[in-house]
Amino acid sequence: MTASTDLLIDAFDRIAQTVRRTVDGLDAAALSGRVDPEANSIAWLVWHLTRIQDDHVADVAGRPQAWHENGWEGRFGLPFDSDDTGYGHSSDDVAAVGGVDAQNLLGYHDDVHDRTVAFLSGLADDDFARVVDESWNPPVTLGVRLVSVISDDLQHAGQAAFVRGVLERR
Numbered sequence: 001m002t003a004s005t006d007l008l009i010d011a012f013d014r015i016a017q018t019v020r021r022t023v024d025g026l027d028a029a030a031l032s033g034r035v036d037p038e039a040n041s042i043a044w045l046v047w048h049l050t051r052i053q054d055d056h057v058a059d060v061a062g063r064p065q066a067w068h069e070n071g072w073e074g075r076f077g078l079p080f081d082s083d084d085t086g087y088g089h090s091s092d093d094v095a096a097v098g099g100v101d102a103q104n105l106l107g108y109h110d111d112v113h114d115r116t117v118a119f120l121s122g123l124a125d126d127d128f129a130r131v132v133d134e135s136w137n138p139p140v141t142l143g144v145r146l147v148s149v150i151s152d153d154l155q156h157a158g159q160a161a162f163v164r165g166v167l168e169r170r
Contacts (some may be wrong), residue, residue: 004128004143005120011150012120015053016113018157019046022164023102023109031105032098033167037091042160044097046105047076048086049156054112055085056149060132060142061119066111075104120146 001009023031023046031043040048051067058065067073073082079096086093128143140148 001121002123002125004125005123008120008146008150009117011154012053012113012116015049015150015153015157016109018154018161019049019109020106022046022157022161023105026102026164028099028101030164030167031100031102032095033163034094035163035166039163040094040159041098042163043100043105044086044089044094045156045160045163046109047078047097047100048089049153049160050105050109050112051085052087052152053116053149054108055083056145057112057116057119060145061115063115066108066115070111072104072108072111076100076108 022042026042028043032041034041054065054067063069068082078084078100080093123142128141128146130142131139132142132145133140
C-alpha cells in the first residue's frame with residue numbers, strides 16, 4: 001500500500017465507524033424517524049451514502065455492485081429501480097426506506113466498506129491519475145472520484161448522526 005491508499009482507507013474507515021455508531025441499537029421506528037415531514041431519515045441517509053459508495057467504487061473498480069451481486073437489493077425490498085441510489089429522491093421516496101432494519105443497513109455498509117478497502121489496497125499512486133469519467137470538464141480522475149465519494153459519505157453520515165441526536169433529545 002501507499003501513503004495515498006492508507007489515507008483513503010482511513011477516511012472510509014471513519015465513515016464506517018460513524019455509520020456504525022449512528023445506526024447501532026436503533027429499531028426501525030428510530031431509523032425511520034424524521035426531524036420534520038420533509039427531512040431525511042437515518043435509514044435513508046445511511047442507505048443512500050452506502051448506495052453511492054457501492055455504485056461509484058464498483059464502477060471505477062470495474063466490478064458489479066454489492067447491491068446486486070450479494071443480494072442486498074432483495075433483502076431491502078425497496079420499491080425503486082434496481083440501480084437507484086437515492087439521488088433526487090422525494091419525501092415519499094425517503095419514507096419508503098422507513099422499514100429498513102439496522103442489521104441490513106449495517107450489513108450492507110460493512111460489505112461495501114470491505115469491498116472498497118480491498119479495491120484501495122490494490123492501488124498504486126499512479127492509479128489515482130487515471131481518468132474515470134470524461135463527461136465532466138475537466139475529466140474526473142480516480143483520485144477525484146474517491147475524494148468526492150468520501151465527501152458525500154461524510155456529509156450524510158454526519159447528517160444521520162445529527163438526526164439521531166435530535167430524535168433522542170425529543
